[in-house]
Amino acid sequence: MFSAQGPSLRELAIQALSSVEHGYDLLAPKFDHTPFRTPDGVLDATAEALRPLGPFGDGLDVCCGTGAGTQVLASACRGRITGVDFSAGMLARARTAHPEAELVRADVRALPFAGAFDLAVTFGALGHLLPSERPALFSGVHRALRPGGVFAFPIGAPPPIGSFWYWALLGFDVTMRIRNAVWRPPFVMYYRTCPLSAVRDDLAAAGFTVTTRPLAALGRREDGSPRYRLVLARKSNAGSG
Numbered sequence: 255m256f257s258a259q260g261p262s263l264r265e266l267a268i269q270a271l272s273s274v275e276h277g278y279d280l281l282a283p284k285f286d287h288t289p290f291r292t293p294d295g296v297l298d299a300t301a302e303a304l305r306p307l308g309p310f311g312d313g314l315d316v317c318c319g320t321g322a323g324t325q326v327l328a329s330a331c332r333g334r335i336t337g338v339d340f341s342a343g344m345l346a347r348a349r350t351a352h353p354e355a356e357l358v359r360a361d362v363r364a365l366p367f368a369g370a371f372d373l374a375v376t377f378g379a380l381g382h383l384l385p386s387e388r389p390a391l392f393s394g395v396h397r398a399l400r401p402g403g404v405f406a407f408p409i410g411a412p413p414p415i416g417s418f419w420y421w422a423l424l425g426f427d428v429t430m431r432i433r434n435a436v437w438r439p440p441f442v443m444y445y446r447t448c449p450l451s452a453v454r455d456d457l458a459a460a461g462f463t464v465t466t467r468p469l470a471a472l473g474r475r476e477d478g479s480p481r482y483r484l485v486l487a488r489k490s491n492a493g494s495g
């Protein structure tokens with residue numbers, strides 16, 4: 255499926271019946287040949303938008319997977335680059351592709367860092383957390399950053415109601431909810447649980463000052479609004495909030 259080097263439909267089905275962690279362990283060898291790896295265009299647009307705000311010191315890629323975000327941190331940071339993920343399989347691939355990065359195995363709902371980074375990024379992972387789990391993630395990132403540090407990530411505009419992608423994402427989420435109602439362990443991955451307004455509120459509650467800017471390189475919707483925005487959540491310089 256996806257390409258000759260990508261996973262087969264059977265492999266994808268087996269992965270989807272596993273836990274998130276084990277599913278990614280299984281998918282890891284073929285992950286870079288799936289559309290689930292963040293495309294270079296999104297990574298490049300993010301790096302471009304971060305450039306005027308930097309250079310940053312040490313950088314953290316939250317849910318790093320095979321290391322897609324490492325290239326963003328490499329262009330934005332002058333210091334140490336760290337990736338964190340709970341899938342040993344994904345981290346093994348990241349270790350091979352990015353030997354310069356420090357890779358930490360941990361659940362991002364309980365990040366094991368304090369005052370260690372100037373920039374944190376995350377790509378393609380927020381849908382793996384239930385809305386009720388976001389506060390723990392955002393508090394952990396806030397704690398991991400130094401005063402004045404920035405947590406940045408792209409977020410897509412919701413597809414127009416009634417469009418192909420509207421129905422496709424709705425169909426995916428409904429299917430996952432049915433799957434998770436009847437099968438254990440759950441595989442949490444929902445596309446429609448992290449709208450910008452809710453994410454912004456949760457970041458503010460964790461102590462961040464939140465702004466966004468359009469990622470113009472990724473195009474506009476028919477109504478002229480940007481298809482993607484970069485969320486920039488800044489920890490105050492005083493450090494406390």
Ligand SMILES: C[S@@+](CC[C@H](N)C(=O)[O-])C[C@H]1O[C@@H](n2cnc3c(N)ncnc32)[C@H](O)[C@@H]1O
Pocket residue numbers: 274275278290291292316317318319320321322323338339340341344360361362363376377378379382383
């Ligand atoms: C879709 S992949 C994205 C990987 C990479 N950031 C990218 O954009 O290509 C999601 C990643 O999040 C990781 N992940 C999901 N939930 C996690 C959690 N609670 N703690 C740590 N990692 C998690 C998975 O193991 C997987 O590597």
